[in-house]
Amino acid sequence: MIPQLNKYELKFPDASQANTDGILAWGGDLTPSRLIRAYQNGIFPWFSSGDPIIWWSPDPRLIMELDDFKISKSLKKSMKKFEYKFDTNFEEVMHKCSTVNRNDQAGTWISSEIIEAFTTIHGMGMAHSIESYQNGELVGGLYGIVVGKVFCGESMFANMSDASKSAYAVLIKHLKEWGYDFIDCQVPTNHLKSLGAKEVSREYFLDRLLKTNMETVSHTWEINKELI
Known part of the structure; x- marks a missing residue:
C-alpha cells in the first residue's frame, strides 16, 4: 500500500x-x-x-557531477549564439517547459498548480531559472530548486537548436564557480545521460544529499560573462 x-x-x-x-x-x-x-x-x-x-524517490537516481558535463565543440560554438540571464523570466520558462513533448519523459505534468507553487518558491529565492535569448527573444532555458549545495533540475525547453543545452552549460559553469556539489536530475533520461549524467543508487544519493543540506552557498544569481 x-x-x-x-x-x-x-x-x-x-x-x-x-x-x-x-x-x-x-x-x-x-x-x-x-x-x-x-x-x-x-x-x-x-x-x-x-x-x-x-x-x-526513484532508485536508481540520475545526477550530474559538475565536472562530468560534456561540452562538445559544436556546443561551444552554439553557446556564442545566445545571451544568458538568471531569473528574469522564471514563470515563462515554466510555461514553455510545460508544452514540451518528450519521448522518454512527459512534460504535461507541469500543471498550473505546479507553476503557481514553484513561482512562489522562486519569489522566496529558492527556485531559479537560467534563460537563453536571441535578439531579445526567450528561446531556451531550464529551472530548478536549490537545496543546500545541490541544484535540483526540474525541466528544460528549447525553441532553437542547443538553446537549452547552452543554458545548461552556462548554469554548470556558474554552479562550479559558486561551490555547488552536483545537479539532481531525478529520473534517468537518455538526453541527460548523453551530456554526462550518471545513475547512482538511491542510498548513495540520499546520503550525499543530506550531507550537502548541512552546507549553504552564498552568492548572487548574476551572469558572469567570463564564464561563458
Whole structure:
C-alpha cells in the first residue's frame, strides 16, 4: 500500500521506503513548506494534471557531477549564439517547459498548480531559472530548486537548436564557480545521460544529499560573462 499524506502535517515517509517504481506517497498539497521539505529529503512531485499528487524517490537516481558535463565543440560554438540571464523570466520558462513533448519523459505534468507553487518558491529565492535569448527573444532555458549545495533540475525547453543545452552549460559553469556539489536530475533520461549524467543508487544519493543540506552557498544569481 502506498501511504497517503496527511494534508495537515508536513511529515513524509523516509525516502528509502519508496516502492520498486520509485513511488513514496500520494496526496497532501503543494504548499512551499511541503515542497521545500520534500526536496530537502530527496523527494519530488510528479503527476499528471487531474490526478492525485504523487511523490517520488526513484532508485536508481540520475545526477550530474559538475565536472562530468560534456561540452562538445559544436556546443561551444552554439553557446556564442545566445545571451544568458538568471531569473528574469522564471514563470515563462515554466510555461514553455510545460508544452514540451518528450519521448522518454512527459512534460504535461507541469500543471498550473505546479507553476503557481514553484513561482512562489522562486519569489522566496529558492527556485531559479537560467534563460537563453536571441535578439531579445526567450528561446531556451531550464529551472530548478536549490537545496543546500545541490541544484535540483526540474525541466528544460528549447525553441532553437542547443538553446537549452547552452543554458545548461552556462548554469554548470556558474554552479562550479559558486561551490555547488552536483545537479539532481531525478529520473534517468537518455538526453541527460548523453551530456554526462550518471545513475547512482538511491542510498548513495540520499546520503550525499543530506550531507550537502548541512552546507549553504552564498552568492548572487548574476551572469558572469567570463564564464561563458
